[in-house]
Amino acid sequence: xxxxxxTPSNKVTEKGKYVELRCDPISGHTALYWYxxxxxxxxxxxxxFQGTGAADDSGLPNDRxxxxxxxxxxxxxxxxxxxxGDSAVYLxxxxxxxxxxxxxxxxTRLTVL
Amino acid sequence: xxxxxxSQPEMSxxxxxxxxxxxxxxxxxxxxxxxxxxxxxxxxxxxxxRQEAYKQQNATENRFxxxxxxxxxxxxxxxxxxxxxDAAMYFCAYRSxxxxxxxxxxxxxxxxxxx
Numbered sequence: 183x184x185x186x187x188x189t190p191s192n193k194v195t196e197k198g199k200y201v202e203l204r205c206d207p208i209s210g211h212t213a214l215y216w217y218x219x220x221x222x223x224x225x226x227x228x229x230x231f232q233g234t235g236a237a238d239d240s241g242l243p244n245d246r247x248x249x250x251x252x253x254x255x256x257x258x259x260x261x262x263x264x265x266x267g268d269s270a271v272y273l274x275x276x277x278x279x280x281x282x283x284x285x286x287x288x289x290t291r292l293t294v295l
Numbered sequence: 296x297x298x299x300x301x302s303q304p305e306m307s308x309x310x311x312x313x314x315x316x317x318x319x320x321x322x323x324x325x326x327x328x329x330x331x332x333x334x335x336x337x338x339x340x341x342x343x344x345r346q347e348a349y350k351q352q353n354a355t356e357n358r359f360x361x362x363x364x365x366x367x368x369x370x371x372x373x374x375x376x377x378x379x380x381d382a383a384m385y386f387c388a389y390r391s392x393x394x395x396x397x398x399x400x401x402x403x404x405x406x407x408x409x410x
Contacts, residue, residue: 185339213396224299224386224400225340238395271338280396286340 184208186287188274194293195264203259203290207276213237214257215275215284216249225273231257232280264294297322299389301401308377309409315362316372316404318387326392329363331372334384334403343385346370348392374406382408 187206195201207214213232217225227241231251242248246264251257261268271291275284298321308314320329331343346354346363353361358378362371374381387401 215397217398222402224301224388224402225398227397227399230396238397240395241397273338273340275340277396283342283345284398289338291338 186274186276186285188272188287188290190290191288192291192293194295196295197264197266199264199294201261201264201292203261203272203292205257205259205274205276205287207255207257207274208278208285209255211276211278211285212254213277213280213282213284214251215277216257216259217273217275219271219273219289221270228259237280261292264292266294268292269294297324297327297389297391297399299387299399299401301387301404303404304402305405305407307407307409308374310377310379312377313373313375314377314406316374316385316387316406318370318372318401320368320370320387320389322368322389322391324391324393328390328392329361329370330388330390330398331359331361331370332386332388332400333381334386336383340386344372377408379408379410382406 215230216228219225229239233254246262248260271289273289275286327348329346332340358375384403388398
């Protein structure tokens with residue numbers, strides 16, 4: 183019933199720390215997407231999953247970013263050695279199947295001090 | 296690579312009037328989809344309207360309609376009878392019809408609606 187949920191809604195961390203951002207998709211949705219939205223910009227694609235596997239990870243900026251979806255439902259975006267430039271809103275979306283409408287969550291605002 | 300350009304950072308409209316938001320895109324592909332999303336202050340992106348490139352007919356959803364000019368690679372959104380609740384950021388987005396499901400967004404247009 184519920185929409186896409188993301189936790190936490192806000193996260194403040196220090197430069198160099200490790201963070202995990204969680205996304206709970208709509209129940210039954212097989213595809214899941216991560217986007218990053220910097221201030222004043224449109225969302226930028228990071229990665230998308232079909233089931234448990236990453237179907238397209240071409241948007242991950244470097245090897246500090248990693249995402250998993252071990253059971254084909256919840257996904258976690260992991261950022262190592264955070265940098266101030268990682269500060270952004272991280273949006274998650276899910277769709278019933280690839281090509282279907284993507285439903286977005288409210289995002290996690292990450293601030294790296 | 297595909298790009299999406301929104302050249303109007305801000306637009307304003309009087310309540311009950313009509314406003315048009317512009318979007319152009321660049322692609323060499325023949326199969327693709329175009330979208331307009333609304334993002335209110337709550338940050339949650341909401342799909343407003345969708346257009347398949349192979350369809351000549353412009354999409355319409357209630358007060359929202361598009362003017363899709365494929366040759367000109369233009370995809371504008373018209374909002375009729377504007378309401379206060381239409382105030383938000385509007386993003387134009389592109390999705391390829393080949394082998395990927397990612398959305399490519401423009402930089403957005405902030406729409407203000409005045410009573």
